[in-house]
Amino acid sequence: MNSALKNLIYKMADDELIIGHRNSEWTGLGPILEEDIAFSSIAQDKIGHSLALFRILETLGEPEPDTAAFMRNASQMKCCHLVEYPNGGYDFSLMRHFLFDTAEMLRFQMLEHSSFLPLAQLARKVRGEIKYHVFHANTWVTQLGAQGNDESHARMQSALNLTFPLALGIFEPSPYESELISEGIFAGEVELQSQWIEVISRTIEKATLIMPSLDSTEPSYGGRYGSHTDYLQPLLNEMTEVIATDPLATW
Numbered sequence: 507m508n509s510a511l512k513n514l515i516y517k518m519a520d521d522e523l524i525i526g527h528r529n530s531e532w533t534g535l536g537p538i539l540e541e542d543i544a545f546s547s548i549a550q551d552k553i554g555h556s557l558a559l560f561r562i563l564e565t566l567g568e569p570e571p572d573t574a575a576f577m578r579n580a581s582q583m584k585c586c587h588l589v590e591y592p593n594g595g596y597d598f599s600l601m602r603h604f605l606f607d608t609a610e611m612l613r614f615q616m617l618e619h620s621s622f623l624p625l626a627q628l629a630r631k632v633r634g635e636i637k638y639h640v641f642h643a644n645t646w647v648t649q650l651g652a653q654g655n656d657e658s659h660a661r662m663q664s665a666l667n668l669t670f671p672l673a674l675g676i677f678e679p680s681p682y683e684s685e686l687i688s689e690g691i692f693a694g695e696v697e698l699q700s701q702w703i704e705v706i707s708r709t710i711e712k713a714t715l716i717m718p719s720l721d722s723t724e725p726s727y728g729g730r731y732g733s734h735t736d737y738l739q740p741l742l743n744e745m746t747e748v749i750a751t752d753p754l755a756t757w
Contacts, residue, residue: 507691510686512563512568517586517680517730519563519574520584522553522555523556523585526551526552526555527741530550545599545603548603551635555635557571559628581732583738585734587672587675587726587728587734588602588606588669588675589606590737595661597662597665601665604640605669605706606676607640608643608709609673609677611639612698613698614628614629614636615629616701618633619690620691644709647709647710662713663716671724671725672726674699675726677696677702677725678695678731
């Protein structure tokens, strides 16, 4: 069970760490002041969630959080491809935010009932923050899709088409699916994806966007097994630039 738990928590922690850093890159660059502040706030929450998950990993015998977060290379990371991509335009970042945060909300809702108490406690603790993140994403996707103009609608549709296969990589099955399910730790990626499709479909319809076909979309898999896009290692190099200068320094 220890290996199954570590695998689950590492992929969650890595997702949160990387998407948190990507969101932070909007600080000072948001299209309007409100969005500059919103993405900065969400980024801070994501990093906080990541830290909490790395602390749980430490109790399972893994390195302390800073080491676990900043002293691994790309091939050792378990994040999905979606979070690795550069921010691009606001349309891409917003659609990524919507797809990822909806999956995150549902994952933590499922984990509120986990037999592994530290995960269940964390899930209940972060419930309010994630609810705000999803509300923010839904509001803007709907506004730009259904209440904007032809250009905003077209850009949101294009962003959805681009991010959807990447987002399916969130649900890449692990070798421990049956163990996690049988032990009552987590109900599994198949169940999570099913719930996610149902929930995002409602917002996509409200935004008057066209849902990509699940049957004809090839998921962007590999991230959970250490196979990543070319974007991840340069991002890690940037994130670890300070600590890499003197890993033993006391700050």
